[in-house]
Amino acid sequence: MNSRILLAILMAAVLACGGEHRAGTTDTATVRSSSGADLTGAGATFPYPIYSKWFSDYASATGVKINYQSIGSGGGIRQLTEGTVDFGASDAPMTDAELAKAKGPILHFPTVLGAVVITYNLPEITKPLRLTGDVIADLFAGKITRWSDSRIAALNPGVKLPQKDVLIVHRSDGSGTTYIFSDYLSTVSPAWTSAPGKGKELSWPVGIGAKGNEGVAGQVKQTDGAIGYTELAYAKQNHLATAAIQNAAGEYVEPSIESATAAAAGIGANLPANTDFRISIVNAPGAGAYPISSFTWLLVPRTIASARKQKQITDFLRWYLAKGEQSAASLDYAPLPQPIIAMLTSRIDSISAGSAP
Amino acid sequence: MTLPERAIIATRQEDDGVTLRIQGAAIGDRVYSGAITFFALCIPFLLLAIAWEIGSAGWPALHKFGFGFLTSSDGDPVQGEFGAAPAIYGTIVSSIIALVLATPLAIGVSLFLSELAPRWLRQPVGFLVDLLAAIPSVVYGLWGIFVLLPVLRDPVMPFLRDTLHLDKTGLFSGPAYGPSMLAAGIILAIMVLPYIASVSREVLLAVPRSQREAALALGATRWESIWGAVLPYARSGIVGGIILGLGRALGETMAVTMLIGNRPEIAASLFAPGYTMASLLANEFSEASSDAHLSALMAVGFVLFLITVIVNAIARWLVWRVR
Numbered sequence: 001m002n003s004r005i006l007l008a009i010l011m012a013a014v015l016a017c018g019g020e021h022r023a024g025t026t027d028t029a030t031v032r033s034s035s036g037a038d039l040t041g042a043g044a045t046f047p048y049p050i051y052s053k054w055f056s057d058y059a060s061a062t063g064v065k066i067n068y069q070s071i072g073s074g075g076g077i078r079q080l081t082e083g084t085v086d087f088g089a090s091d092a093p094m095t096d097a098e099l100a101k102a103k104g105p106i107l108h109f110p111t112v113l114g115a116v117v118i119t120y121n122l123p124e125i126t127k128p129l130r131l132t133g134d135v136i137a138d139l140f141a142g143k144i145t146r147w148s149d150s151r152i153a154a155l156n157p158g159v160k161l162p163q164k165d166v167l168i169v170h171r172s173d174g175s176g177t178t179y180i181f182s183d184y185l186s187t188v189s190p191a192w193t194s195a196p197g198k199g200k201e202l203s204w205p206v207g208i209g210a211k212g213n214e215g216v217a218g219q220v221k222q223t224d225g226a227i228g229y230t231e232l233a234y235a236k237q238n239h240l241a242t243a244a245i246q247n248a249a250g251e252y253v254e255p256s257i258e259s260a261t262a263a264a265a266g267i268g269a270n271l272p273a274n275t276d277f278r279i280s281i282v283n284a285p286g287a288g289a290y291p292i293s294s295f296t297w298l299l300v301p302r303t304i305a306s307a308r309k310q311k312q313i314t315d316f317l318r319w320y321l322a323k324g325e326q327s328a329a330s331l332d333y334a335p336l337p338q339p340i341i342a343m344l345t346s347r348i349d350s351i352s353a354g355s356a357p
Numbered sequence: 358m359t360l361p362e363r364a365i366i367a368t369r370q371e372d373d374g375v376t377l378r379i380q381g382a383a384i385g386d387r388v389y390s391g392a393i394t395f396f397a398l399c400i401p402f403l404l405l406a407i408a409w410e411i412g413s414a415g416w417p418a419l420h421k422f423g424f425g426f427l428t429s430s431d432g433d434p435v436q437g438e439f440g441a442a443p444a445i446y447g448t449i450v451s452s453i454i455a456l457v458l459a460t461p462l463a464i465g466v467s468l469f470l471s472e473l474a475p476r477w478l479r480q481p482v483g484f485l486v487d488l489l490a491a492i493p494s495v496v497y498g499l500w501g502i503f504v505l506l507p508v509l510r511d512p513v514m515p516f517l518r519d520t521l522h523l524d525k526t527g528l529f530s531g532p533a534y535g536p537s538m539l540a541a542g543i544i545l546a547i548m549v550l551p552y553i554a555s556v557s558r559e560v561l562l563a564v565p566r567s568q569r570e571a572a573l574a575l576g577a578t579r580w581e582s583i584w585g586a587v588l589p590y591a592r593s594g595i596v597g598g599i600i601l602g603l604g605r606a607l608g609e610t611m612a613v614t615m616l617i618g619n620r621p622e623i624a625a626s627l628f629a630p631g632y633t634m635a636s637l638l639a640n641e642f643s644e645a646s647s648d649a650h651l652s653a654l655m656a657v658g659f660v661l662f663l664i665t666v667i668v669n670a671i672a673r674w675l676v677w678r679v680r
Contacts, residue, residue, distance in 0.1 A: 072643030098646060167534055172619030172636075174434075174644025197435035200644045208536050208630050209619025211640065218502055223510075223534060 039312055042069040043076020043089030046114055046176050046231060047296045050333045051089070054324045061319070064312055073176050074200065080106065080299055086309055088299035091176020092200060093278035105302040107351065108277045109317060109344060110295035112325075113334035115232035115260040116181045117292075118243040121220050122147065124162050125241075128254055130155045132246040133188030133283065133291065139227060140168055140185065141192065142206035147225060155246075162225070168207025169219045169228035174200040177213070180294040181229050184282040188291075229292075232260065233332035247291045248283050259290035260334035268340040277344075293334070303352050310353035317348045408662060415656030418649065426656060430623055434641070439653035441660065443621040447538065447631035448661070451613065452606035454542025454627070455549050460599055462546075463553035467595075471561035472583055483558065490551035498615030501544045506535035506616065514539075514628055531626045536618035539627040544612050549602035556598025556676075560591045597676035604668045608661065610635040634661040 048070035055066040071079075073090035080088030081102045093108055118136060120129060131139075135151055138144045144151065148161045171178045179200045185192040196202040210219045213234040220226040220240075232255050235242055244252040253259050266286025267279060283291045300317070304310040321341050328335040336344075418439065419426055429440030466486055470479050514533030517523045524530035529539075564587050572582035588595075618630020619640060634657050645651050 074644040074646035077646050165532065167532075172614070173640040174642075176644075196433070199435040201434045201641055203431075203433040203435065204620075207620070208534060209640070210536070211614050211619070215615065219536065222502075222507065 039064065039066040039087070039309065039316070040085045041066065041087040041089060042071050042079045042085045043299070044073045044091045044176055044296055045070040046091050047089065047112060047333065050112055050328055050331045053327060053331060054320055057327070058316060058319055062315070064316070066316065072174070074174060077299070087313060089297065090299060091294070091296045092179040093297060094299065107300050107302050107347070109298040109300060110277055110336060110340065111298055111320065112296060112328045113260045113264055113293055113336065114180065114296055115255050115290050115293045115334065116177055116229050117232050117235040117240070117255040118227065118229055118245065119217065119220055119235055119240040120227040120243065121224055122162060123224070125159060128242060128244040130246070130252045131243045133184065137185045137189035137192045139166060142168070164225035167223050167226040169210055169216050169226050170204050170207050171216060172209030173211050176200065176296065177229065177231055178202060180282065181292060183280055183294070184292045187283045236332050245291050247289050248285045249287055249289070251288070253288060253290045255290050257329050257332065257334040259288055260293040261337055262286060263289035263291070263293035264295070264340060265337035268337050271343065300351060302350060303354055305354070307353040310351060314348050314351050318345065321345050411655055411659045411662055415652055415659040418652040418656040427660065430621065432621055434650060437647065437649050439650070441634070441657050443623050444632045444634045444637045444657060445660065446623050447617065448607055448633040448635070451538055451541040451545055451617065451631065451633055452603055454539065455545030455606045456599060456603055458543065458546035459550045459553055459602060463550050464557055464595060466554045467557035467561055468583065470558050472587065486551050486554050489547065494609065494611040497544055497548060498612040501540060501612060501616040505543060506540060509533070509540055510535040527625045528627050531628045533628055536616055536630050537628050538617065538631040541613045541617040541631070541633070542627070544616055545606045545609055548609060548612065549606050552605055553598045553602040556601060557595045560594030560598065561587065564590045593675045593678050597672045600668055600672035600675065604665050604672060607665050607668060608635055610639045614639050
């Protein structure tokens with residue numbers, strides 16, 4: 001009897017402590033936000049290095065602190081939908097279904113370009129292997145199983161291809177890189193469109209799954225005859241052997257910052273004025289365009305309840321388009337082409353303060 | 358006043374003091390025991406809360422796909438179809454490989470440490486074996502990628518397949534790429550070994566001396582006394598240690614993800630890549646944005662949770678029985 005009363009008192013005390021604690025954290029949060037350092041964002045891991053540079057440069061330039069958690073594109077979209085962050089970031093545009101679940105309209109702002117490279121382990125071959133979209137699709141679908149296949153030989157005249165089995169290495173974790181790659185394969189190969197299709201994780205017909213860019217690159221490096229795909233920035237920093245891929249104009253293009261920007265320019269030249277920027281730039285037209293390229297996006301609500309946050313976010317968007325883009329290449333990210341920067345800058349004005357309709 | 362009278366009064370006074378102190382202590386005791394009870398109950402409550410949370414989050418998937426969720430292997434994330442069978446299969450097979458490899462080693466180590474080793478060697482060797490449990494999982498994974506996989510690829514796998522002709526069994530056939538069910542099983546074996554070894558050592562040390570002496574007195578050799586008198590006495594405790602290791606193997610994530618090849622397919626050959634429930638969750642959770650996908654992952658988590666809880670309960674029960 002007595003012990004029960006004591007237990008009740010104890011529980012009340014614990015709850016009270018918890019309550020006080022919570023009140024305490026809200027207080028500090030308010031204090032912090034009133035000092036102007038309170039934008040939070042979450043999402044894609046691929047652009048995290050450049051975003052963290054931007055946010056730190058921006059904080060030293062303006063004093064506005066932006067806290068970004070690179071928890072993955074899916075997590076970013078989830079958190080934005082639930083309204084727990086001020087903005088999201090994603091390597092794949094939000095689907096119509098995801099947009100419908102959000103509390104209000106969401107705007108997509110491309111920030112930088114990513115490209116996916118095809119890397120392989122064939123010590124015999126010294127200059128970049130040439131590949132076309134349908135050959136890549138058939139390799140990753142398991143239809144071409146040997147390097148000496150006549151279709152690969154036809155693309156590489158004068159190159160002596162080894163008699164080796166092909167080992168496919170793909171990402172095992174859900175990833176924007178897989179999304180861009182499968183988006184490309186779905187665009188160039190009708191067979192790939194029906195299966196496995198396009199997504200951040202796929203039901204791969206063949207091969208070994210490795211975790212992360214480093215997992216794929218490590219497995220490819222260790223296995224003679226292996227082929228996989230990684231991010232351009234990762235491949236550049238680790239000096240991986242990469243294939244030159246035939247683009248829509250028929251040229252073989254090696255992956256680089258310039259050829260990724262060229263892909264965006266090729267698409268950007270024909271964009272309608274009212275585009276929502278949820279656009280794929282794989283297999284882009286135009287000279288020198290690298291075909292497996294993609295935007296990565298910031299996701300910003302069109303109406304932001306707090307006028308202060310609305311100003312902070314729009315100020316930041318203007319800053320990254322004007323200043324941030326210039327530092328992108330220093331971290332191996334391809335900057336947006338000028339016409340697209342101009343279109344995006346004029347679009348910032350559509351972000352309004354007030355409650356969602 | 359005579360001396361005995363004064364003594365009695367003194368005793369009474371002391372008595373009162375003691376009783377008072379006991380009463381004071383009684384309140385303190387009750388507060389203390391109330392607090393301790395509360396904290397102790399927090400843990401089972403937490404367990405139930407976790408089970409409830411994961412179970413209810415996974416319920417839509419279990420409800421939609423039904424029992425087929427556990428037996429289907431044609432998952433296609435793009436189409437929104439999910440089947441957990443390859444992951445369940447991989448979890449169980451990789452754990453079995455781990456136990457098959459780790460158990461004899463661990464029992465050997467613990468027998469050596471409790472029965473045969475000279476006293477000065479026991480502490481350092483026991484300490485080093487326990488230290489295996491302190492190495493972080495991702496370090497095992499990296500070691501696996503840079504050391505274990507190249508060794509498996511050449512010479513271990515070709516040796517098993519071509520020299521010993523074990524490919525005819527079907528277990529050791531197919532191309533030797535490295536990342537495979539076998540690689541995951543081996544890394545798990547190393548990781549669970551310290552658990553089995555330290556439980557077994559404790560159990561063996563608890564075997565009464567008389568047990569050994571009786572066997573020796575009957576003319577048994579040292580080997581016969583270990584095999585006939587010590588091991589049977591410690592058997593259920595050792596089995597408990599093995600199952601504790603199994604529980605650890607079932608839930609291991611990072612090292613397995615790095616070495617198993619992450620292929621959701623049920624293959625007979627141990628050279629083929631596979632998948633486990635824990636690595637499935639580690640791979641897909643961060644990028645899962647659709648409700649169906651999240652729910653399917655939660656359902657996988659719930660199945661894994663149930664299996665590990667059951668396995669650990671069995672281990673506890675077996676260890677209790679020996680005492």
